Amino acid sequence: MSDRQSVRLSNSVNILLLLFLGAILAAAAELPYGGWIQLPILSLIWWRMSQQSIPSIKNQFISGMSFALGYFILGLWWIYISLHDVGGMNPVLAGTAVFLLSAYVAAYFSLASLSLVFFKTSRLTGLLLAASWVGFEYFRGEIFTGFPWMGFAETQLNGPFAPVAPLFGGLACTFLVVWISWEITRLKKDIRFSGTCIIFTIALMQLASFWTFTKPIGEPISVRLIQGNFEQSLKLNPKAIEDQFNFYTSAIEHEPADLIITPETAYPWPQSNLPSGLINSLQQFSNKTSSNILLGVIGEAGKSDEIKYTNRALGLSPHLPAYQYDKSHLVPFGEFIPPGFHWFVNAFHVPMSDFARGKLDQAPFSIVRAGKDDIHAAITICYEDVFGGELASRIHHSSKPVNLLINMTNLAWFGDSQAPAQQLRLSQLRSLETGLPALRATNTGITAALGPNGKVLSQLAEFKQGVLSLKIQAYSGTTPYVIWGNAPILSLSCLLLVLGLIRQRRI
Structure with a gap:
């Protein structure tokens, strides 16, 4: 087998594995502790994405689409029921419509994952990935009137990061899910830094759960x-x-x-x-x-x-x-x-x-x-x-x-x-x-x-x-979120991305 054929086979296996992991990620959302279970699954997804034989924007986009398609097709298949069972649409057309919608929303996930290739690997990589994710999730909720269904935030009702929602909203939950799942990936390479980030953040969130802003x-x-x-x-x-x-x-x-x-x-x-x-x-x-x-x-x-x-x-x-x-x-x-x-x-x-x-x-x-x-x-x-x-x-x-x-x-x-x-x-x-x-x-x-x-x-x-x-x-x-809305988490994400761009130009 030539080197080119070997690379193609490796990429094909990676795409199929990411598609499967995306479906598992969607299925985990329905479980009692889905918010916790999704963290190691996402960590495995980030690890697979970083194992590409030829890192490039094209390959990264395909990898991102693979896992996101698995995630959204499994999570949004019920739209087929409304189109076919209730609406009477042809099965092929109904299935195609579900696929196209899934591909559209998957593109936002894929674009956000490009930060793994665009920014050089460092201790900031997880924060930059989380910032990119927040930005594209915000756009997903705005463009063409928005379709922010099946984000990572709502699963955190059964996860560690729910307490940040009254402060900075669902997008802040998403930020923490992406960042901490990345740090789990990095534990083997930098256990002291990544371990500290994981333990401190989760502990802080549990303390924040005792803070209330409304009363009977x-x-x-x-x-x-x-x-x-x-x-x-x-x-x-x-x-x-x-x-x-x-x-x-x-x-x-x-x-x-x-x-x-x-x-x-x-x-x-x-x-x-x-x-x-x-x-x-x-x-x-x-x-x-x-x-x-x-x-x-x-x-x-x-x-x-x-x-x-x-x-x-x-x-x-x-x-x-x-x-x-x-x-x-x-x-x-x-x-x-x-x-x-x-x-x-x-x-x-x-x-x-x-x-x-x-x-x-x-x-x-x-x-x-x-x-x-x-x-x-x-x-x-x-x-x-x-x-x-x-x-x-x-x-x-x-x-x-x-x-x-x-x-x-x-x-x-x-x-x-x-x-x-x-x-x-x-x-x-x-x-x-x-x-x-x-x-x-x-x-x-x-x-x-x-x-x-x-x-x-x-x-x-x-x-x-x-x-x-x-x-x-x-x-x-x-709550603070009612007063401030998404402004704080969007501002933080923009600031991190600007810092990442400045750092990138200096390297």
Whole structure:
């Protein structure tokens, strides 16, 4: 075998091994201590990347794409369910769409890993890799409206670096995961320096977990979270929709509570076309029982001749005008059509696929209680729970102090997959970042209540119809992350990269 053939074989083996390790990394995220388990797996990935026979930007990019493709294909396969099982798309086209999306988000991981070739190996290499990773993760959450799903941060709910989230957010968790996993790789070569970095950082994070920024306010409120468990494929079946309306209405009126929440689009018709008297009847129930109600509906915005639909949370409070929150961060193709693709909607007559955006500065929902102070809740609808920086900014600039987070979602599109568990971890990270408890009302699961530390307080089983009744304690105060957002960790990353570039030019 010639030297060239030997190099090609070595590179092929490396690519397949990295693809496998990426899949193992994604699978580890679903385990109880996934945040800890991912550290040695990432360390092994960095080691394999540094073992290339011919280090180059091209080979490094391919290596980065290999592990990232394994990671995202396994982690995002559930999109196939929405495209094929629910949407009826051809299996080959649906599989291709999942691959292309995985390749797109994998490119950010791959570009971040180029720092291993671009910067000369030194004690700064791990910090520069972490800084690059943070930068590209930030861009992944911004470009084309962003898709920051399956980052390393949300897995840290079951890992060592969760305590940094209230201080500097999920990107800071990502920074520490990448840096410390690199230092694990370096233990054999420099055990004193790398070992000190690992032990000191993990110990500091455990001490930081005792530091809290928010505190309980008032008495706990009674809550009922309704999980209907209606299949997405039945959304256009009139009889099924009637059954869905009847279930949610009956479940709401079955028992009063300070707060009753239905999932996203629990009433999947435009608000003006809902059954006659439905909203009035629920408003009367609210007035009579002093219950605050949040309904998932299809809203309408604009003038009468230019009506556009919105994904809306409609709030009913005792003896007050109706509240509404219209989803602001929309899903590309699912809720809005990017420029240049409206021909697709027109050709296939896709209903309600180009929603209007709600404003970024919408007021929180006020939970009114007789003789007691109001509780103010920041609402997110489904996908919006992914964007920690946006939620932190909304809370920081809110016209009223926010005491509670509420997420209304419908993941029936993705069947029996890990998608609900992945979004639950994102909700947990949002609670940890903001120091606020959270309520999640979902159609098929996971309906749950979270504490201000992100821990699950109570939840319903998936794919079962039911109501989760509980008491939740509201909190007041703001974390440093709510005040500062991503500015500190982005500034640190930029500073490190500038120092790395200066050092590189001097060598």
